[in-house]
Amino acid sequence: xxxxxxxxxxxxxxxxxxxxxxxxxxxxxxxxxxxxxxxxxxxxxxxxxxxxxxxxxxxxxxxxxxxxxxxxxxxxxxxxxxxxxxxxxxxxxxxxxxxxxxxxxxxxxxxxxxxxxxxxxxxxxxxxxxxxxxxxxxxxxxxxxxxxxxxxxxxxxxxxxxxxxxxxxxxxxxxxxxxxxxxxxxxx
Numbered sequence: 001x002x003x004x005x006x007x008x009x010x011x012x013x014x015x016x017x018x019x020x021x022x023x024x025x026x027x028x029x030x031x032x033x034x035x036x037x038x039x040x041x042x043x044x045x046x047x048x049x050x051x052x053x054x055x056x057x058x059x060x061x062x063x064x065x066x067x068x069x070x071x072x073x074x075x076x077x078x079x080x081x082x083x084x085x086x087x088x089x090x091x092x093x094x095x096x097x098x099x100x101x102x103x104x105x106x107x108x109x110x111x112x113x114x115x116x117x118x119x120x121x122x123x124x125x126x127x128x129x130x131x132x133x134x135x136x137x138x139x140x141x142x143x144x145x146x147x148x149x150x151x152x153x154x155x156x157x158x159x160x161x162x163x164x165x166x167x168x169x170x171x172x173x174x175x176x177x178x179x180x181x182x183x184x185x186x187x188x
Contacts, residue, residue, distance in 0.1 A: 003120040003140040004050070004110065006130050007042070008157055010144050015154030016127055021054070025149045032177035043078030048113075048121040053088035055125030060096040085113070085121070087129060107136045114138070130157045134165055141185050142167065148178035 009026045010016045017023055051059065062068050063079040084099040087106055094101040102109050110133060113121065123130055123139075133139050144157075158165070167184035174180045 002114050002116065002118055004114060004123065004133065004138055005120060005141040005143060006123045006139055006157070007143045008125065008130070008145070010146055010157070011149045011151050011154070012146060013150045013152065014156050015151050016125070016157045018151045018154040022154075023058075025151060026147060032175055032179070035175040035177050035179055038175070038181075040072075040074040043075040047082065047119045049079070049082050049084045050121050050123045050126070050129070051084065051086045052126035052129045053086060053091055056084075056086040056088070056094070056096070056099075058125070064096065106132055107138060110138050127155060127157045127159060131160045134158065135161060135163065137186065139186065141170070141183060143181065143183050146180045146182060
């Protein structure tokens, strides 16, 4: 059975996006060779990328561009070539390379996808999808990079959660730039 993972950056105060969806805090100019290598390795790791419409449109507006290919060629190659699924009731088509548009019931479709053969699936961004699938018990692992930034306001990945999620830590890793990777799995 395929696994469904979440990989997101969050601020120290728990936000995955700032006011009005601002993500500039996640792209700090300070370079860290180890963290950059970690990001590049993740991009080459394979799997199926899963997005909601807003994150899909954001990613599609950058990764296929010449600027992305110049600034971060390894990540751009992964983002552009990996299979992608976008869940949307609004989009009529998905034009980014290797993207499948799914309009049906989110939880039902993910249950079917998890039973299909193939590589694991990774949700990036897409907070409304994360909170909906977390409530359904469909997320197998949460990977969060906590960045040493405090916003004071914004949106969490878990907005709208109606029941407590109990998790166990499976891995941590710290980087020289202050970022910390935290990995958790649900406790049934």
